[in-house]
Structure formats: C-alpha cells, structure tokens
Amino acid sequence: MIELDVKKRLGNFSLAANLSDEHFICLTGKNGSGKTTLVNLIGGILIPDDGYVTLNSRKITNLPIEQREVSIVTPDSYLPHLHVDRHLIWGAKNKGLNVECDYIEEIKTGLGINFDGKVGKLSLGMRERVSLATSLISKPQLILVDEAFSNIDNHRDFVDTFRNLAAKVKVDVIFTTQYSEDSTQADHHYRLESGKSSRLF
Numbered sequence: 001m002i003e004l005d006v007k008k009r010l011g012n013f014s015l016a017a018n019l020s021d022e023h024f025i026c027l028t029g030k031n032g033s034g035k036t037t038l039v040n041l042i043g044g045i046l047i048p049d050d051g052y053v054t055l056n057s058r059k060i061t062n063l064p065i066e067q068r069e070v071s072i073v074t075p076d077s078y079l080p081h082l083h084v085d086r087h088l089i090w091g092a093k094n095k096g097l098n099v100e101c102d103y104i105e106e107i108k109t110g111l112g113i114n115f116d117g118k119v120g121k122l123s124l125g126m127r128e129r130v131s132l133a134t135s136l137i138s139k140p141q142l143i144l145v146d147e148a149f150s151n152i153d154n155h156r157d158f159v160d161t162f163r164n165l166a167a168k169v170k171v172d173v174i175f176t177t178q179y180s181e182d183s184t185q186a187d188h189h190y191r192l193e194s195g196k197s198s199r200l201f
Contacts, residue, residue, distance in 0.1 A: 002142060002172060006041050006051035013037070017197035019190055024163045025174045026186035033192040035176040039144045042174070043072040055141055069141040073148045078131045080120025087119050087130055091138030099137055107133045110161045125152045136165055145175035149182075159185050 002025070005018040015034045019025070029035050040046040042053055044065040053061045060068045071091065079087055088108070092099045108114070111133050115122065119130050128148050135143050143166065152158050159175075163185065166173050175186075183189035189200040 001054075001056055002042070002174065003054040004042065004052065006038070006048040006053065008037060008041060008046060008048050010037065013195060015041075015195040017192065017195070019197065019199070021188040021190075021199075022172050023167065023187040024185070025172070025188045025190065026183040027174055027176045027190050027192065028178065028180050028183060029176075029192035030178060034195040035192055036146055037195075038192065038197075039072060039146045039174070039176060042142070043070050043144055044068050045072070070144060071135040071138060071140040071142070072144045072146065073128075073131050073135050074146045075124060075128060075148050075151060077148075078119050078127045080118065082119055084113065084116050084119060084122075084130055088113075088134050088137055091134050095138055097139065104137060107136055107165060110165055111136075111158065128152055129158075132162060136162070136169070136171065139169055140171060142172045142174070145173060147176055147178075149175060150177065150179075156185065 001022040003020045008015045015037050017034065017038050027035055037046065041048050044063060047062060052059060055069065079090065082090060088104060089099055111129050113129050113133055115126060119127055128151055132145065132148060149155050149159055163173065191198050191200055
C-alpha cells in the first residue's frame, strides 16, 4: 500500500499530488504534467517541500534511496557493461538476497528474455525487459515504472505478465504513461494535469 500527499516546487512548476492505493496503479498525464517528478519523490531522488510518503505503513518521506525498498525503472536505468544474466541478479545481490535459479528462469521466460550479451548492446525494448526483470528479481516493496513499458514489442501482453509476476511476490507497481487507454490494464488509475492529481478509479 502506497499512501502519499506531497507538494513540490521546481522553478515555475508546482506539484500537489495525493494517492492511496495498492497493487497495479497507472499514472497518466501529458509531458510536463508532473509524472516523473512524482516518481522521483516516491523513489527518494527528490524530497517533498511538504507532505509525506508512506509505504506499507512505513514512513519513507525522508529516507535515503537505498532504505526505501523502492525500485525505479526508466528507459535509461540499466548497466551497459553487464551481461544479461549478471544484470538480472545485480539488484538482488546488492541487497544480499539469494535468488533461486528457478525463479530467475520463471522471470526470464515470462518477460521474454531469451537473449544474451552486454545489455548496452541490446535494443531499447530488450534493455527495458532486462531492467524490469532485474527490478522484479530484487523483490522491492514497490516498483516505479516511468515510461518503460511503451518501447516493448507486444507491450500489452508484456504488461499483463509483469502485473501477474509482481502480484505473485506481493510487489506493488506504479507505472506512468501518456496514454489513458493503458489504464485498462491497471487496478487503479490516477491522472496528473498541471501538477494536480485526480483519482479516476
């Protein structure tokens, strides 16, 4: 369960957002509406000027990134020098987790990772598959997916699979998109307009 009520001013832009939900959450809005700002506030890249962020009843508003149990995945959040299999366990290894080979294979099969090589040499869609799988395997409490589904082939099927895999290990997900129709794959839908949030369902 993610609960937040935050305000943040960046130059001429002001964000005032609130959210209280769990499971698979879609956050829509045009470019410049505040989606990435909100993701960065939840993930700890930014600290709100006012308000709070709570994750599973634990206040994380001012915690450093490494203590939040939150993973952010963007189209650029990959380690280019690592080979695919090493990348997949990178996050879990950093947390000191022992991950069973069967689980890694389940994630690879489910997310269509049937390729190898250095991640930096892969296509954008392949890199995003690897980054999203890496995040799932590290089992945070919340995964923030910032515009990282749209470049994947058959992305609607991929999103459904990712949703099911996240639910299986009880990981909540917030994903951002410019397209309202993507909300049909979510449990809840929030919209940001000019920094203001509204809950649609």
